[in-house]
Amino acid sequence: MIETSRDRTTLLIGASGTLGVELAAAFAGDHVVATHHAHPRAGTVFFDALATPVANLLAGRPGGRGCAVIMAGITAIDDCARDPLGSAAVNVAGVIRLIDETRALGLVPVFISSDGVFDGSRAWWAEGDQARPILEYGRQKLAVEQYLQASGEPSLVIRLPKLMEDRPQPRGFLFGCIQALGRPGPLPCAIDQYFTPASAGDAARAIATLARGGARGLYHVAGPERLSRSELMARMAAEYARHAPVKAQLADCRLGDLPMFEPRPLDTSMRCARLARDFGIVLRPAGDACADAVRAHFLQST
Numbered sequence: 001m002i003e004t005s006r007d008r009t010t011l012l013i014g015a016s017g018t019l020g021v022e023l024a025a026a027f028a029g030d031h032v033v034a035t036h037h038a039h040p041r042a043g044t045v046f047f048d049a050l051a052t053p054v055a056n057l058l059a060g061r062p063g064g065r066g067c068a069v070i071m072a073g074i075t076a077i078d079d080c081a082r083d084p085l086g087s088a089a090v091n092v093a094g095v096i097r098l099i100d101e102t103r104a105l106g107l108v109p110v111f112i113s114s115d116g117v118f119d120g121s122r123a124w125w126a127e128g129d130q131a132r133p134i135l136e137y138g139r140q141k142l143a144v145e146q147y148l149q150a151s152g153e154p155s156l157v158i159r160l161p162k163l164m165e166d167r168p169q170p171r172g173f174l175f176g177c178i179q180a181l182g183r184p185g186p187l188p189c190a191i192d193q194y195f196t197p198a199s200a201g202d203a204a205r206a207i208a209t210l211a212r213g214g215a216r217g218l219y220h221v222a223g224p225e226r227l228s229r230s231e232l233m234a235r236m237a238a239e240y241a242r243h244a245p246v247k248a249q250l251a252d253c254r255l256g257d258l259p260m261f262e263p264r265p266l267d268t269s270m271r272c273a274r275l276a277r278d279f280g281i282v283l284r285p286a287g288d289a290c291a292d293a294v295r296a297h298f299l300q301s302t
């Protein structure tokens with residue numbers, strides 16, 4: 001019998017955020033089941049990491065071939081720090097349950113981790129570098145990575161940087177920046193926080209290529225351009241100014257000057273040599289991706 005991509009099952013668990021929307025498009029053609037928790041979007045089904053059996057998502061369909069992309073969790077950095085036990089119950093114990101059930105159904109777990117596993121003490125972290133998180137969120141991501149690695153069974157772990165929506169959405173990072181640029185008053189931008197942001201669509205397509213291509217182990221999937229938050233904001237402001245007056249005054253500051261519950265790592269830029277070497281993938285530079293997104297925002301609002 002000829003196998004088609006519809007025979008391949010892809011579970012997108014925790015798909016109501018920036019990445020999930022793009023992953024649903026990137027895995028189009030597969031039998032895709034995407035979930036939400038508190039924020040339903042078109043085509044998603046409710047899933048609770050603490051209670052819902054993963055088998056419910058298959059509704060009797062055999063698992064067999066395919067993967068489960070596991071994104072579900074409490075992802076606001078300060079929410080994890082304020083409630084380490086409550087957030088770990090979801091982000092570590094809950095996610096490990098999903099991994100175990102996913103495997104029992106014959107699907108490969110694809111765990112979405114973060115550049116927040118690094119302590120930020122230098123630039124350009126590679127997969128082989130030791131992760132020493134200073135954030136509770138990062139410690140929880142690393143605990144799941146280590147569980148997968150220790151199991152010795154097939155899995156794929158993908159560390160992502162700050163993601164930018166391709167079409168700004170109300171709960172997204174870029175949407176917040178665009179709103180801020182249109183408000184009069186000083187807009188503090190850290191000159192000492194560096195990262196390698198990426199378009200969510202580019203990251204989702206890379207994840208789909210890795211998963212479908214049978215990649216295993218740990219991959220960094222990030223943009224090729226290391227930028228400070230202030231530089232990224234300046235790129236956004238330059239594109240914004242082509243469509244409307246920027247009302248905010250960009251004001252350089254240090255990350256430590258901004259009110260945060262938990263201090264952030266200063267430099268989480270990631271090197272993606274493994275992605276380029278094994279799959280020939282290099283994502284769009286962050287400056288280009290954010291300019292495209294700001295343009296898309298103004299085009300869709302005219």
Ligand SMILES: NC(=O)c1ccc[n+]([C@@H]2O[C@H](COP(=O)([O-])OP(=O)(O)OC[C@H]3O[C@@H](n4cnc5c(N)ncnc54)[C@H](OP(=O)(O)O)[C@@H]3O)[C@@H](O)[C@H]2O)c1
Pocket residue numbers: 013014015016017018019020035036037038039040047048049050070071072073074075076090112113114115160161162163164
């Ligand atoms: N966005 C970024 O910049 C970024 C950067 C690095 C890594 N990541 C990782 O990439 C993944 C996706 O991020 P995202 O920004 O697209 O999504 P997100 O907005 O951070 O949300 C994660 C998902 O988890 C769901 N969720 C929350 N609590 C849950 C629970 N108790 N049970 C089941 N599901 C629950 C959310 O559902 P509701 O929203 O419907 O409640 C949402 O679908 C996350 O694992 C995140 O840590 C994201």
